[in-house]
Amino acid sequence: MPITTTKEMPEVKLGGKTLSFVAVPMAHWPDSMVSYIPEDKLLLSNDAFGQHIASTARFNDEIEQSLLWHEAEAYYANILMPLRSAVGRAVKALDGVSIEVIAPSHGVIWRKDLGDILTKYGQWIEGYTVPKVVITYDTMWKSTKDIAYAMAEGIASEGVKCRVYCLTGNHRSDVMTDILEAKAVFVGSPTLNNHVYPSVAEFLAYMRGLKPMNKIGAGFGSYGWAGGATRFIEEQMKLAGIELIEADLDFAYKPTEEEWQKAYDFGVMVAKKVKE
Ligand SMILES: Cc1cc2nc3c(=O)[nH]c(=O)nc-3n(C[C@H](O)[C@H](O)[C@H](O)COP(=O)(O)O)c2cc1C
Known part of the structure; x- marks a missing residue:
């Protein structure tokens, strides 16, 4: 079966939904990619914005906040920190993109107050202390x-x-x-x-x-x-x-x-x- 890469086809129309792909190498694996569904303003962010949380809660407003923020920090500090340039490029690629929901590949989905986690990532990438x-x-x-x-x-x-x-x-x-x-x-x-x-x-x-x-x-x-x-x-x-x-x-x-x-x-x- 012939395979079409996302380089050849950066967008796939599935009927009611469109999937747009952006390669973000080393954020945090060589083959990392994020996908965006414009109809839902939904970003499937892969490792960025992740947390190591296994919970029955699915969204950031359904979980205890100090636990959520501790785990978001822990994930960035221990997984993404050495790859901040790549993560920075990935975050920059989102400039001007209208996002209402961020679904990372680990942990809960961010749907409320997205500005908070985006601001935190901006600070961490810059080395905020x-x-x-x-x-x-x-x-x-x-x-x-x-x-x-x-x-x-x-x-x-x-x-x-x-x-x-x-x-x-x-x-x-x-x-x-x-x-x-x-x-x-x-x-x-x-x-x-x-x-x-x-x-x-x-x-x-x-x-x-x-x-x-x-x-x-x-x-x-x-x-x-x-x-x-x-x-x-x-x-x-x-x-x-x-x-x-x-x-x-x-x-x-x-x-x-x-x-x-x-x-x-x-x-x-x-x-x-x-x-x-
Ligand atoms: C098994 C062992 C090996 C040690 N080797 C050295 C050494 O090679 N050089 C040195 O200056 N002190 C050595 N010491 C002494 C310790 O560094 C010293 O007692 C220190 O005060 C221990 O600090 P602590 O109370 O934080 O454990 C050794 C102590 C032990 C128990």
Whole structure:
């Protein structure tokens, strides 16, 4: 049977409905395509605007809103973020197209207040950030945790939102979801066998692949003798595109009172910086 490609026939008339096809390669697979049905002002958006939600609710106004927005953010942060140029091209292709419903290939269908999700995508593609700090770490004996919480207390004292995630017990994708709109990211680890703690190495590899945009950050940690974890973290953060700020939060064993204060003061400084 002869096959006609959508390149040869970008529009198919089915009787009462027309299907128009637009190729959007790498949003987020090489063969990605969106389809538009002008009679219903319906966009079948493929991966864009998706969420990993399995629900009996079919539309965005039928589902709990905080869950919906969390999942839309999680989907963008963990699936589409490194492909923002392709997603941007796909969104741009919709300029001037009258859309009343967006049906992505995953999750619920957007039929109410479409402007909200379109605005969010515009912001995420541009690397929009809010004054928020994400600190993530792992620990064997809690010294690295103490540094993380000293920083967090300093940040909170300035009224800046801060989330702390231990990588034992929190999934890397949840941490990345919070990082999406955060201005600053700090990653901490104890030194284990001259290297970084395995869960932190895994997180760094994941974050690097997702190419976060418009972030400042630094590494921190605790070591016993020669150290090594904090250096490795900072190298990887740099490779992930994060602008490093001078931190000097690499402490031998349990942080002393002065070191705790240093981490707290660093948190205050970071909070002021993200409020600028
Ligand atoms: C199995 C093991 C291996 C370690 N290897 C190193 C190492 O190679 N270099 C180093 O400086 N410290 C090493 N340490 C010391 C820890 O980095 C140090 O105790 C640190 O304070 C632990 O931080 P935490 O309390 O956040 O787990 C090692 C500790 C353990 C238990």
